[in-house]
Amino acid sequence: xxxxxxxxxxxxxxxxxxxxxxxxxxxxxxxxxxxxxxxxxxxxxxxxxxxxxxxxxxxxxxxxxxxxxxxxxxxxxxxxxxxxxxxxxxxxxxxxxxxxxxxxxxxxxxxxxxxxxxxxxxxxxxxxxxxxxxxxxxxxxxxxxxxxxxxxxxxxxxxxxxxxxxxxxxxxxxxxxxxxxxxxxxxxxxxxxxxxxxxxxxxxxxxxxxxxxxxxxxxxxxxxxxxxxxxxxxxxxxxxxxxxx
Amino acid sequence: xxxxxxxxxxxxxxxxxxxxxxxxxxxxxxxxxxxxxxxxxxxxxxxxxxxxxxxxxxxxxxxxxxxxxxxxxxxxxxxxxxxxxxxxxxxxxxxxxxxxxxxxxxxxxxxxxxxxxxxxxxxxxxxxxxxxxxxxxxxxxxxxxxxxxxxxxxxxxxxxxxxxxxxxxxxxxxxxxxxxxxxxxxxxxxxxxxxxxxxxxxxxxxxxxxxxxxxxxxxxxxxxxxxxxxxxxxxxxxxxxxxxxxxxxxxxxxxxxxxxxxxxxxxxxxxxxxxxxxxxxxxxxxxxxxxx
Amino acid sequence: xxxxxxxxxxxxxxxxxxxxxxxxxxxxxxxxxxxxxxxxxxxxxxxxxxxxxxxxxxxxxxxxxxxxxxxxxxxxxxxxxxxxxxxxxxxxxxxxxxxxxxxxxxxxxxxxxxxxxxxxxxxxxxxxxxxxxxxxxxxxxxxxxxxxxxxxxxxxxxxxxxxxxxxxxxxxxxxxxxxxxxxxxxxxxxxxxxxxxxxxxxxxxxxxxxxxxxxxxxxxxxxxxxxxxxxxxxxxxxxxxxxxxxxxxxxxxxxxxxxxxxxxxxxxxxxxxxxxxxxxxxxxxxxxxxxxxxxxxxxxxxxxxxxxxxxxxxxxxx
Numbered sequence: 001x002x003x004x005x006x007x008x009x010x011x012x013x014x015x016x017x018x019x020x021x022x023x024x025x026x027x028x029x030x031x032x033x034x035x036x037x038x039x040x041x042x043x044x045x046x047x048x049x050x051x052x053x054x055x056x057x058x059x060x061x062x063x064x065x066x067x068x069x070x071x072x073x074x075x076x077x078x079x080x081x082x083x084x085x086x087x088x089x090x091x092x093x094x095x096x097x098x099x100x101x102x103x104x105x106x107x108x109x110x111x112x113x114x115x116x117x118x119x120x121x122x123x124x125x126x127x128x129x130x131x132x133x134x135x136x137x138x139x140x141x142x143x144x145x146x147x148x149x150x151x152x153x154x155x156x157x158x159x160x161x162x163x164x165x166x167x168x169x170x171x172x173x174x175x176x177x178x179x180x181x182x183x184x185x186x187x188x189x190x191x192x193x194x195x196x197x198x199x200x201x202x203x204x205x206x207x208x209x210x211x212x213x214x215x216x217x218x219x220x221x222x223x224x225x226x227x228x229x230x231x232x233x234x235x236x237x238x239x240x241x242x243x244x245x
Numbered sequence: 246x247x248x249x250x251x252x253x254x255x256x257x258x259x260x261x262x263x264x265x266x267x268x269x270x271x272x273x274x275x276x277x278x279x280x281x282x283x284x285x286x287x288x289x290x291x292x293x294x295x296x297x298x299x300x301x302x303x304x305x306x307x308x309x310x311x312x313x314x315x316x317x318x319x320x321x322x323x324x325x326x327x328x329x330x331x332x333x334x335x336x337x338x339x340x341x342x343x344x345x346x347x348x349x350x351x352x353x354x355x356x357x358x359x360x361x362x363x364x365x366x367x368x369x370x371x372x373x374x375x376x377x378x379x380x381x382x383x384x385x386x387x388x389x390x391x392x393x394x395x396x397x398x399x400x401x402x403x404x405x406x407x408x409x410x411x412x413x414x415x416x417x418x419x420x421x422x423x424x425x426x427x428x429x430x431x432x433x434x435x436x437x438x439x440x441x442x443x444x445x446x447x448x449x450x451x452x453x454x455x456x457x458x459x460x461x462x463x464x465x466x467x468x469x470x471x472x473x474x475x476x477x478x479x480x481x482x483x484x485x486x487x488x489x490x491x492x493x494x495x496x497x498x499x500x501x502x503x504x505x506x507x508x509x510x511x512x513x514x515x516x517x518x519x520x521x522x523x524x525x526x527x528x529x530x531x532x533x534x535x536x537x
Numbered sequence: 538x539x540x541x542x543x544x545x546x547x548x549x550x551x552x553x554x555x556x557x558x559x560x561x562x563x564x565x566x567x568x569x570x571x572x573x574x575x576x577x578x579x580x581x582x583x584x585x586x587x588x589x590x591x592x593x594x595x596x597x598x599x600x601x602x603x604x605x606x607x608x609x610x611x612x613x614x615x616x617x618x619x620x621x622x623x624x625x626x627x628x629x630x631x632x633x634x635x636x637x638x639x640x641x642x643x644x645x646x647x648x649x650x651x652x653x654x655x656x657x658x659x660x661x662x663x664x665x666x667x668x669x670x671x672x673x674x675x676x677x678x679x680x681x682x683x684x685x686x687x688x689x690x691x692x693x694x695x696x697x698x699x700x701x702x703x704x705x706x707x708x709x710x711x712x713x714x715x716x717x718x719x720x721x722x723x724x725x726x727x728x729x730x731x732x733x734x735x736x737x738x739x740x741x742x743x744x745x746x747x748x749x750x751x752x753x754x755x756x757x758x759x760x761x762x763x764x765x766x767x768x769x770x771x772x773x774x775x776x777x778x779x780x781x782x783x784x785x786x787x788x789x790x791x792x793x794x795x796x797x798x799x800x801x802x803x804x805x806x807x808x809x810x811x812x813x814x815x816x817x818x819x820x821x822x823x824x825x826x827x828x829x830x831x832x833x834x835x836x837x838x839x840x841x842x843x844x845x846x847x848x849x850x851x852x853x854x855x
Contacts, residue, residue, distance in 0.1 A: 054729060073739070074732040084733060092726040094791070095719075103723045106716050108735030162735060284647045286595075286654065335836040345835050347593045347650055348786055352832035355779050359825040468775075475655045482648075517662040520655035527648050528640040 003066060005030040005197050006051070006166060011060035013043075013050055020046045022221045023060065028166070028199065033192055035212030035229065036201045039241060043221040044201050045087055048168050052084050053077045065165065078104075079111050083164035087171045087201075089151040091143035097154055098139040101126040104162040125161070132187060133157045148175055156184070166197045173204055181207055209233075217241070254386045256508040257501060262388070262396040264500025266461060268493050269399030270454045270473060271480040272406055273447040278478075279487030280423040281440055281447075283332065287350045288477060289470035290357035291321065291448055295455020296465045297361055303372040310372045311398055314456025318449040325448025328353070329441045354470070361467035369464035377460060395457035402453055406446070407489045419443040423487065472516050479523035540711045547703045555699060559692070567695040569812070571763060573804040574698040575756050579777060580784035580796035581705040582752035587782070588790025589718065590745045591725030592646050596653030597781040599660045600750045602772035603630045604757030609670045609767055612678060619697060623758040630754020631747045638746035642739060661773045675768025678761055694763055698756070705752050709793040721745060753781075776824055780804075783831040789843025798842050803827060 004027040013021040021043050028034050038044050049055035051062055053074035062069040069077055083104075092100050105125060110116045117125070130136045133153040138146060146154065156172050169188065173181050185207055192198050202208045208215065208229075215232040217225040219241040225232045232238060270292060277285040298317050299310040336346045381388040410416035418439045459465050480499055484492035503518045558566045579597055586592050604626030611617060611625055633656075641652040665673045684693040712718045720741045723731035732738050761767045780803065788799025810823050838845055 052733060054733065073737075074729075075735050075737050078733060078735040086730065086733070090727045090730040092723050092730065094726050095722060099719070102719060103731065103736060104734040106719055107723075107737075110716075111735060158730075158734060284650070286651070331836065343646055344587065344591055344593055344790075345839050347595075347647065348782055348835045349832060351595060351779075351782065352828050352835060355775065355828040356825060356832065358775075359821045359828060362821050363819060363825065471654075471658065474651075475658055478651045478655075513666055514662060517659045520659045523655050524637075524640060524652055524659075527644060527652055 002030065004028055005032075005065060007063040008047075008051065009061050009063070011047070011050055011057045011062060013046055013055065013057045020221050021050065021057065024218075024221075024223050025060075026216060026223065026226070028197060030165075030197055031192070031195060032197055033188075033211055033213045034197075034199045035208040035215045036199055036218065037203070037205075037208055037215065038218035041220075042218040044218055045170060046221075047218065048084055048170050048201065051168070052082055075107070078108050078162055078164075081165035082168070083108075083159040083162040083166070084168040085152075085155040085159040085170055085172050087174075089155040091146075091151060091154055091158075093143055096140050096142055097135055097146070098123075098126050098130065100143070100154060100158055101129055101161045104158055108162040129157045129161055132160070134183070149177075149180060152176070153184075156187075160191065164196060166199070167191065168199045168201070170201045171203065172200075173202060173207060185211055251385050252508060253505075256504045258386050258388060259392060259508075260501030260504030261497055262392040262500070263461070263504055264497035265396035265399045265403075266392075266454075266457055267476060267480055267500050268403050268496035269395075269450065269457065271477045271484070271492055271496055272403055272489075273450040273454070274477045274481045275484070275487055275489070275492050276406075276410075276419075276443055276447040276450075279481055279492075280419060281443055282423065283329075283444065284347055285350050285444075285447070286347070286474060286478075287354035287357065288447070288451060289473040290354045291324075291451035292455040292458060292473060293361060293465065293467060293470040294357060295321070295452040296459040297365060297370070297455070297467075298452070299456035299459055300365075300370045300372055300465070303374070304370075307373075309374050310456045310460055311374075311394070311453070314453040317452040317456075321452040322445045322449040325445035326441050328448070329444040332444075333437060333441070358467050358470060365467065367466055367468075369466050370459070371464040372459050374460065391460050391463070395461055398453070398457060402450065403489070403493065406450070410489075415439065415442060420487075472519075475516070475520035475523050479519050479526060483522065483526045540707070543710060544703070544707050547707060551699050551703050555696060558695065564689060564691055567689070567691040569808045571691070571695050571698050573800060573808060574695070574702045576780055576784060576804045577702045577797065577800040578698070578705045578756040579753055579781040580788075580800050581702075581709050581793060582749045582756070583781040584785040584790055584793075584796045585709055585712065585721075585752075586745045586749040588785050588795065589712065589721040589725065590742060592642075592742065592745070593650045593782070594653045594746075594749065595650055595778060595782070596655075596657040597753060598773040598775075598777045599653070599657040600630045600634065600753035601757035601760075601777050602657075602660060602664070602769075603633055603750075604754030605760040605767055605772050606664055606670055607754070608758045608761050609676050612761065613670070613676075619693075619759055619762060623697070623701065623755045626758030627751040627755040630757070631751030634750025635743060635747045638743045642742045642746065657773060657778070661769050664772075665769050671768065673769060675766055675771075676761070677766050680762055680765040690762075694759055697759060701752075701755055706793050706797065708748070708752075709796075713792060717741070717744070779824065779827055779831065783827050783834075785841075786831060787834045787841050789841030791840070792843060795841055795843050802842075803830075 006028040008024060008026040010023045010025055011021055012023055024047060036044055046055065050057040053069065053072055064077065064080060064082055067080065092103065102122060105117065105122050127136070127139070130139055133156060135150060135153055135157065138150060143151060143154065152172055152174070156169065159167055173184050176184065181204060188198055188200065188211065200208060200211055212229050214227065215225070215229040216223060217232060217238050224237050224241065225235045273288050274285065277283045277288065295314060295317070299313045302308045302313045303310050332346065332349065336349065376394065377391045379390045381390070381393060410419060422436050422439045462469070476499065480492060480495045484495035499519060499522060503515055506518050507515050558570060579601065583594060583597060586594050607626045607629040608622045611622060637652060637656055641649045664670065670676050681690050684690055687693050687696065712721070720736050723734065723736050724738050724741060728738055760772065764771070784799030784803050785796045786799070787803065788797065789795030807823055807827070834841060
């Protein structure tokens with residue numbers, strides 16, 4: 001059994017008196033497709049922030065690719081191969097869409113192993129990524145000219161530009177149409193086929209069910225289920241969390 | 246360094262009274278910055294404005310400075326409301342608070358200070374009030390009136406504001422708006438109006454603070470405001486931002502340290518004390534003394 | 538590379554400016570020009586940290602004075618040529634910038650800004666209490682009258698500041714299109730997203746602070762030789778604080794051209810005002826107007842003159 005790519009052990013996070021995460025433990029193997037669901041406020045985004053280093057967790061530890069992540073700043077974790085998209089898109093407002101992709105290319109890809117990408121290759125990769133998400137015509141535009149949906153695609157493209165081993169997509173599909181959701185799912189599946197491990201955080205159940213090999217459920221900061229999707233949704237606790245008593 | 250119990254106790258007493266005054270000076274920033282997240286670095290300039298208003302009225306009409314400070318509060322309230330409105334329309338609404346907002350308040354600080362220089366000149370100005378010269382004694386410790394009265398007024402102001410913010414509807418709305426503007430809207434209160442009132446209250450405290458300042462310092466000149474920038478932000482941060490109890494503790498602490506430094510090392514080092522406090526706090530304990 | 542071409546072009550323009558100034562035949566051109574060029578360096582340096590990276594520094598007087606006072610201290614110990622003193626001033630200011638950055642840059646931007654305010658006051662207090670360099674009374678030197686080859690000492694100072702300006706602008710411009718410049722822009726636009734994209738934000742911010750501080754220190758270093766007298770009041774004036782912020786904000790913060798426009802405009806107007814003496818007896822009106830214009834621009838034209846020009850161009854092509 002190869003060691004898991006991501007090992008989360010008893011991670012806890014409080015905000016003042018409020019317990020956002022209560023001893024969360026989780027393992028994700030290389031190449032897996034894991035879905036993470038839970039009601040609003042259950043701590044999904046907090047967990048992502050702790051994993052990626054945007055927030056500091058108070059207890060427990062996170063190991064990624066064999067290395068301990070605790071205490072490492074976010075940019076180090078990204079360079080080691082963890083990338084995430086933000087739930088509310090956070091583009092670089094004064095840079096064009098194409099330039100937004102340059103940042104991870106310049107600072108993550110370039111920072112790994114010696115060779116710096118020449119400018120022509122940077123432009124090419126940026127164009128390729130824009131094509132993958134369907135933003136080619138908007139390459140020279142500023143983020144404020146993008147629609148909500150396009151901004152989410154940019155958010156995803158920027159995470160992909162970092163060439164991660166693990167991609168955490170935080171509600172990347174909110175507000176997308178049926179076919180757009182399918183497009184993104186297909187894209188994520190293609191990435192997964194290339195070997196990228198994916199954690200998908202979503203509310204759109206059909207997307208999560210069709211995509212995930214494994215489903216994890218978070219409620220009020222605790223993990224209440226972790227297993228095969230069909231079994232997890234039949235778990236009475238999960239039903240209660242979503243449908244009430 | 247002439248160390249004696251007499252000197253020490255008097256320095257401590259002076260420090261505590263000064264601390265009370267500092268709490269009133271800082272409360273405006275506690276509200277504006279601690280609760281509303283508005284970096285009003287111009288607050289000390291408004292305090293100087295308060296000092297000069299007190300001076301002018303005292304000079305022309307002979308009115309008691311602290312009384313003037315209290316009477317002028319409505320005017321300062323209006324000024325605060327106006328400035329917030331400009332700030333909101335120009336920055337908060339557009340989401341560009343950081344760089345531009347800071348530059349805006351810096352400009353206001355600057356304009357206020359230079360305007361005071363143009364109108365009143367750089368000479369020191371002071372006020373005359375019959376009760377200022379006296380002093381109360383308890384044993385070997387002196388409580389000069391010029392420190393004691395402002396301290397009492399400050400604590401009263403501080404306490405009154407704390408009560409208002411925790412008991413009245415508007416007061417609690419102000420606390421709410423800093424935490425969750427959306428929820429406030431659902432309670433049929435307009436966040437912008439609440440913030441405007443809060444900011445106006447903060448500026449109105451400058452009127453009284455300024456009047457007390459000219460009594461305590463005995464003479465003022467326009468650039469003195471700059472010494473207070475470090476003090477108020479140091480106390481605000483050390484006090485845990487919007488927390489009233491924390492601010493009081495921090496203000497007392499700073500007052501005592503400054504007083505001791507001044508007594509045993511000389512007055513020229515005083516400005517460095519507060520700023521040193523600030524830098525150390527920011528570097529090592531940004532959550533404040535009581536933690537958060 | 539284009540950067541080298543730009544440097545050559547800038548040096549050519551600089552040479553032109555210098556010889557034009559000589560042809561006027563009045564020494565005052567060099568004296569006034571020195572002040573304007575000094576502001577150009579300060580504004581450009583401020584903009585690297587403020588405009589490019591988004592961190593507002595209110596403590597320009599601190600870094601400027603550090604340069605001036607390091608010259609004062611060194612001059613008492615040993616005689617060094619001015620260029621060496623400028624480098625020393627730059628090093629001292631750069632180190633202080635680095636130290637202060639390290640203490641405060643891990644917090645929110647506003648705390649950094651407040652700390653810069655604090656720095657100026659702390660430094661002024663220390664210097665006022667340090668008798669070795671004159672304390673509050675100040676320090677004097679005897680300024681050389683002439684310099685071989687050039688003639689007047691004022692011309693020499695002007696030339697040095699001109700070269701420093703060209704250097705500052707070239708550095709600013711080369712940062713803009715570089716990897717470093719993109720990193721700065723990412724930090725300015727969204728620091729959290731920048732971190733998540735792999736940008737080492739703390740390291741880059743420290744680079745910006747150190748570079749900005751060092752350039753300001755270099756601008757301050759010759760000050761003692763300019764006026765032959767230096768005291769805390771003159772070194773820590775409000776003029777430097779407000780102008781170094783107003784010039785980039787009014788000109789436009791996104792590019793090296795902005796501080797240049799702002800300096801030439803504001804600096805020119807201020808020099809004209811002092812020469813024409815229209816505010817005779819009220820020297821503060823001069824600097825008050827700068828403050829008013831700053832507030833007006835910040836409120837109404839947040840992207841400065843450059844921003845206004847750009848939006849007019851965009852509207853005409855639509």
